[in-house]
Amino acid sequence: MITAERKPLEELIDYIRPFRRLLLVGCNECVTVCAAGGRKEVGLLASGLQMALLKAGASIEVREHTLERQCDPEYVEELVPMIDGVDAVMSMACGCGVQEVARRFKDKPVFPALNTKFMGASERQGVWAERCQGCGDCLLGKTGGICPIARCAKQLMNGPCGGSTGGHCEIGDDVDCAWALIWERLKALGLQENYVEITPAKDWRSGGGGGPRKIIREDLAE
Amino acid sequence: MKTESKLEKVLAAGHLAVTSECGPPRGAMPDKVREKGKYLEGVVDGVNVTDNQTAMVRMSSLAASVILKQEGHNPLLQMVSRDRNRLAMQADIIGAYSLGIDTMLCLSGDHTKFGDHPMAANVHDIDSIQMIQMVKRMRDEGLFQGGAEIKSPPKMFxxxxxxPFADPFELRVLRLAKKIAAGADFIQTQCIFNVDKFELWMEGVRAMGLHKKCYILAGVTPIKSVGAARYMKxxxxxxxxxxxxxxxxAAQPKEKQPEEGISICVETIERLKKVEGVAGFHIMAIDWEEKVGEIVERAGLLPRPVV
Structure with a gap:
């Protein structure tokens, strides 16, 4: 999933200070799962913003709405009946959702309430960790299902650097060495020979080096 | 011979090679480079010039290498994949070679977290093994990494x-094998204090015949004080x-500790000389270049061969 964290309240207040009526829009997908921008967080932030502004001697009317999926134009249409009644929109979706709302409502200021972080998985309750950088040319089949691009601090494609110690990355004991994990997994699978083959320099065009990426499915595109 | 590198000539002639290193200054101080170089004159076959070591900004390895070259040294240009993409690397390699630098060391580099610009992007367009492949292809096939022909390709050793001391230990020989398969002509190891473990690693190296495919220079570092020893540990x-x-x-009084550190270093070299497959020594006397001559002399590695 795409993970995100809420921005500090002060930053959000700065965005909305000039406005009287705000539409706060959550998303029911990834940001709900990582507890950053779902219906519950929309409610909490709406009260937080109102209280903070009241304390400062100002006020704002916040209308709350959570879409099924904010990165999908079909669902963003739901906001049409609400949009004329507000001065600005604050999105609690990832950056994709924020941009979709901004694209649809060209004359409304749209602000992000979250910092979009990474594509990751839940390690345990309340902890999410990066797993994928969307390089567009997946190596996982050769690396025992552990990604060196997303999980090695140096993005090494051919083995651990000289700083790998006791299964930890040189940047800190709280970070696993991706290559230590890969090696353990290759051993468990009896696939040690996968390590021997040199992974050649990557073509980063598929990873964003070729400019903004797009998928066009001829069979589905209208 | 693959190149004109003095280091290659020394190694090919069967001498135990000696290299040392020079960390460029954190400012526009060319004289500092010359001063460090002075201590190494006549006592080493090549001088590694570090590339933003420990992720701290310094005078570029290329510029400091050229200064050392002008003083008659044989610089080894260090290059880390942290700071440059493949375009910048190849441009610098051509530039370095055009300025008389024929030997280089391909590295990943310390993470930016350790340096004075932890907020910088880590490039890592290619990794150190892919860098070796790239430099070899430039030299042997006259091709850029992207496939186009190079007019007058740089010939780097x-x-x-x-x-040998990082984990997982069982990958350490295999990773060396990969570097050699990629095209490494010589290896400089991390500083060796644990000679037993190094010997264990070398057993694995010899079992794969890697010492015959590539020259292995054993890295050593003189320790200045017990504090430095504890820090490194x-x-x-x-x-x-x-x-x-x-x-x-720790058993020595403070003023005797530097001398003890030098003695440990010399003894380590003596032990390493007996290890089959060691082709030379890389002496990393960090900000202590003035002691390299003494170490080389006491280790019986003088005079340096004329090749």
Whole structure:
């Protein structure tokens, strides 16, 4: 999933200070799962913003709405009946959702309430960790299902650097060495020979080096 | 011979090679480079010039290498994949070679977290093994990494690093094998304090015949003080300083510790000389270049061969 964290309240207040009526829009997908921008967080932030502004001697009317999926134009249409009644929109979706709302409502200021972080998985309750950088040319089949691009601090494609110690990355004991994990997994699978083959320099065009990426499915595109 | 590199000539003639290093200054101080170089004159076959070591900004390795070259040294241009993409690397390699630098060391580099620009992007367009492949292809096939032909390709003698003390240990020989398969001509190892473990690693190296495919220079570092020994033991990732070395340093009064550190270094070289497959020594006297001559002399490695 795409993970995100809420921005500090002060930053959000700065965005909305000039406005009287705000539409706060959550998303029911990834940001709900990582507890950053779902219906519950929309409610909490709406009260937080109102209280903070009241304390400062100002006020704002916040209308709350959570879409099924904010990165999908079909669902963003739901906001049409609400949009004329507000001065600005604050999105609690990832950056994709924020941009979709901004694209649809060209004359409304749209602000992000979250910092979009990474594509990751839940390690345990309340902890999410990066797993994928969307390089567009997946190596996982050769690396025992552990990604060196997303999980090695140096993005090494051919083995651990000289700083790998006791299964930890040189940047800190709280970070696993991706290559230590890969090696353990290759051993468990009896696939040690996968390590021997040199992974050649990557073509980063598929990873964003070729400019903004797009998928066009001829069979589905209208 | 693949190149005109003095280091290659020394190694090919069967001499135990000696290299040392020079960390460029953190400012526009060319005289500092010359001063450090002075200490190494006539006592080493090549001088590694570090590339933003420990992720701290310094005078570029290329510029400091050229200064050393002008003083008659044989610089080894270090290059890390952290700071440059493949375009910048190839441009610098051509530039370096055009300025008389024919030997280089391909590295990943310390993470930016350790340096004075932790907020900088880590490039890592290619990794150190892919860098070796690139430099070899430039030299042997006259092709850029992207496939186009190079007019007058740079002919670099290609070095790589190996750390026998990092984990997982069983990958350490295999990773060396990969670097050699990629095209490394010589290897400089991480500083060796734990000679027993190094010997174990070399057993694995010999079992695969890797010492016959590539020259292995054993890395050594003189320790200045017991504090430095403890720091390296506890704080530097991938460094293995056995407790008995720390104890030996601690047993000396402060003013005698530098001398003890030099003695340990010389004894280590003597032990390493007996290890089959060691082709020379890389002496990393960090900000202590003035002691390299003494170490080389006491280790019986003078005079340096004329090739």
């Amino acid at each position: 290609i070095g790589a690093a190996a750390n 506890n704080k530097v990732p991938g460094m293995d300083v056995p407790q008995d070395i720390v104890d030996r340093m």
